Amino acid sequence: MPRPDPExxxxxxxxALAEPTRRSILGALATHGPSxxxxxxxxxxxxxxxxxxxxxxxxxxxxxxxxxxxxxxxRYRVNAAPMTIAQTYLAALARDxxxxxxxxxxxxxxxxxxxxxxxxxxxxxxxxTERDVEP
Amino acid sequence: MPIPNRIExxxxxxxxxxxxxxALTSAEGLGGWFGxxxxxxxxxxxxxxxxxxxxxxxxxxxxxxxxxxPPNRFAWSWSIQGLxxxxxxxxxxxxxxxxxxxxxxxxxxxxxxxxxxxxLLETAYQGNVEGWRKExxxxxxYLDAAA
Numbered sequence: 001m002p003r004p005d006p007e008x009x010x011x012x013x014x015x016a017l018a019e020p021t022r023r024s025i026l027g028a029l030a031t032h033g034p035s036x037x038x039x040x041x042x043x044x045x046x047x048x049x050x051x052x053x054x055x056x057x058x059x060x061x062x063x064x065x066x067x068x069x070x071x072x073x074x075r076y077r078v079n080a081a082p083m084t085i086a087q088t089y090l091a092a093l094a095r096d097x098x099x100x101x102x103x104x105x106x107x108x109x110x111x112x113x114x115x116x117x118x119x120x121x122x123x124x125x126x127x128x129t130e131r132d133v134e135p
Numbered sequence: 136m137p138i139p140n141r142i143e144x145x146x147x148x149x150x151x152x153x154x155x156x157x158a159l160t161s162a163e164g165l166g167g168w169f170g171x172x173x174x175x176x177x178x179x180x181x182x183x184x185x186x187x188x189x190x191x192x193x194x195x196x197x198x199x200x201x202x203x204x205p206p207n208r209f210a211w212s213w214s215i216q217g218l219x220x221x222x223x224x225x226x227x228x229x230x231x232x233x234x235x236x237x238x239x240x241x242x243x244x245x246x247x248x249x250x251x252x253x254x255l256l257e258t259a260y261q262g263n264v265e266g267w268r269k270e271x272x273x274x275x276x277y278l279d280a281a282a
Contacts, residue, residue, distance in 0.1 A: 006249060084218070091216040091226075092139040092248040101146050101243065104168040108150045108158055 006085050009062065013086040016061040021046060022054045026063060026078060034077035036069050140249035145242045152232040155239045156206035159230055170196070179203055183211065199225075207232050215248070224250050 016022055028043050029035060037055060041048035055076050058064040062082040069075030148155055158164035162183075166173035170185035171193075177183075183198040197220065202210035210229040214220045226247040233240045 087217040088215060088224075088248055088250075089139075091218075092142060094216050095142060095245060097142055097144050097243055097245065100169060101144060101241075104155075104158060104241075105146065105148060107164070107168040108148055108154060111154070111158075112150060 006088075009082045010086040010089045012061040013063060013082050016058055016063050019054070021050065022058055025051060025054050025058065029064060029076060029078045034067070034069075034075045036073040036075050038073065040076075141244055141246035142248075143242065143244045145240060147235060147238060147240055149238045151237065152206040152234055152239045155232055155241055156209070159209050159232075160203070160205075176200070177203055198228075201227070202229070212247075 017026070024044055024046075025040060028040055032039070032043065035043075037048050037052045040046075040051045040055075044051065046054075055064060055066075059066050059076070062079055064076040065079045066074045066076055158168060160175065160177055162173045162175045164173075165175060165183060165185055171188045172186040173183060175181070175183040177200065179200060179202060181200045183200060185196045185198065187194040187196075196213055198211040198213050200209075200211045202208050208229065208231055210227065212225040212227045214222060214225055218224060224247070226245050228243065228245045231242045231244075233242075
């Protein structure tokens, strides 16, 4: 079986989640557990036909898994694996090293300003003979 | 939309490596620029706990220190945001400090974002998607035959 490309997986996840109806279907599956299209139609203000279409799309993206349910109905449940891959992608964006490093730069600059003004004060206070001037 | 495996940044700081080192490795430093509070057990294998004050709650992270080579190399690993702390998939953060005139060239590399265990992908993802497609086709033909 060919190894799926993580990038393609993440793209499929984001595309699937871009649609509000599909988000509400996934939300309902996460909240209520494995459900059939009929169960979901009772929970959501969407027709069973539309739910079935969206569930097929979600299954293609790997976000839900179809399994045999009672009375020949297909039951769907959330599959977290592709979301974990997309999550890893988001985690890289969320690290935000740029603002952390900007804070580091500011912290170092502030400390340097403080210690140089401390040094200046000490030098002004100290008698000339005790001055220890470092290059 | 490539999934980044590594983030790399280099900045020039007007402060000598030892000062930068202190900011990176001390509780005061880490609790100042990186988080809002920190404790540090500075040794390979030691832990650093960093806390952030957010609007209505706080966020914590535990860094597992891997490399302590003052004042040139400091490295630790931490969990990937969104995954549980105990998840074996972690990213590795390495700081390299190189003297640059009177200042320091600091490079940060965080790597390991693209680690997706083969088992997770192949068994949980494709195995299931393809597997169930086939199983359901079998089920439907079985039921149709039985009906």
